[in-house]
Amino acid sequence: MSDTLFPTLFSPLQVGDITLKNRIFSSGHDTVMVHDGAVTDQLVEYHRARAAGGAGLIIMQVAGIHETARYTYHVLMATDDSCIEGYRRVADAVHEHGCALFGQVFHPGREIMESQDGALPVAYAPSAVPNERFRVMPRPMSQAMIAEVVAGYAAGARRLQQAGLDGVEIVASHGYLPAQFLNPELNLRTDQYGGNLDNRMRFLREIISAVREAVGPGFAVGVRVSGIEHSSPEEEQEPTDIVEVCRRLDAVGSLDFLNITEGTSASRSGSLHIVPPMSEEAAYTAPAAA
Known part of the structure; x- marks a missing residue:
């Protein structure tokens, strides 16, 4: 591979306190290699192969942090400590x-794709606005449920x-x-989680704060x-001013990176x-991050 095409590809990159050996990056994506919400041998070997091939960073697929996060039958779950051993197997394989x-x-x-038994999925969202793709009408989240879900993000991060x-x-x-x-x-919403951008960002800010508190520096x-x-x-x-969202997230000071x-969906x-x-074309999404 030509160094003139990718002059920094094999140079280290600092992400918070983590030094990546290079900039070869496998982003989070579904693999359909999960069984009963848990890591399988196939998933371990899938990521081992990418690490052996020279990747500097692998981000695993999504892990649900609340029972209502089961959007499909093959989703990883991080809702209790039973997930830790499977994740540890992947970490050990990759770190080698x-x-x-x-x-x-x-x-x-x-964004619920399907339910385990084929029944109409029960979904939760800020408001009762259906999506186009799956035709799911969600139930509005109560403030108590919002707090429960925020705590789930923190607990899931701590388990990882x-x-x-x-x-x-x-x-x-x-x-x-x-x-x-x-x-x-x-x-x-008409409460503190809806209305102006600051209120609409409150849920995400609370997640970030709870996660950082759970995992520490x-x-x-x-x-x-x-x-x-x-x-x-x-x-x-776009309905959401993501550039302004990113500016405000950066100002919080608790994050090490934005992807x-x-x-x-x-x-x-x-x-x-x-x-x-x-x-x-390759890298067609790059301007969105510029």
Whole structure:
């Protein structure tokens, strides 16, 4: 690989207190290699191979942090201590090759794909606004449930830390629960979690604060957001001012990184950008992070 094309690819990168050996990065993505919410041998070997191939950082797929976060039958769960051993196996396999490992803490909100028994899924969101793609009508979250879910993010992050991972990424991208709170078209609340941008960011700020308090210093904490959701082909302006959101998140001072992506699970047009087709040019999402 030419150093002139990628002059910094093999140089170290500092993320908080974690030094990555290079900038080769495997981002969080579903693998369908999970059974009963737990890590499998197949998942361990999947990540071991990427670490052996030279990756500097692997971010694992999402881990649900609340029982209502089961958006599909093959989602990892971090809702109790039984998850720790499986995550530790992945961490040990990856660390053998000098690769860092982060996990993702996650709640889909209204973005429920399916239920275990095929019944109509029960979903929760800031407000009762259905999505286009799955036709799910969510129930508005009470303030008590909001507090419970925030605590779930913190507890999940702490379990990943106990398993030996190096960091955690809070998934606020792709139209999932934190993104739903940020979006004024989906968040119609009239309490302190809705209305102006500061109020709509409150849920995400509370998650960040709770996670950082749970893991302490030295453990990398970041947030993944969609710079552009592509909610519909006709929409010329994004409903959420993500640039301003990122400025305010950076000002909080508790984060070590921001991961900027594109797309949303909520619409057909947006979901194409979660796993882009091969026809898209390499690095086409880079301008969203510029």
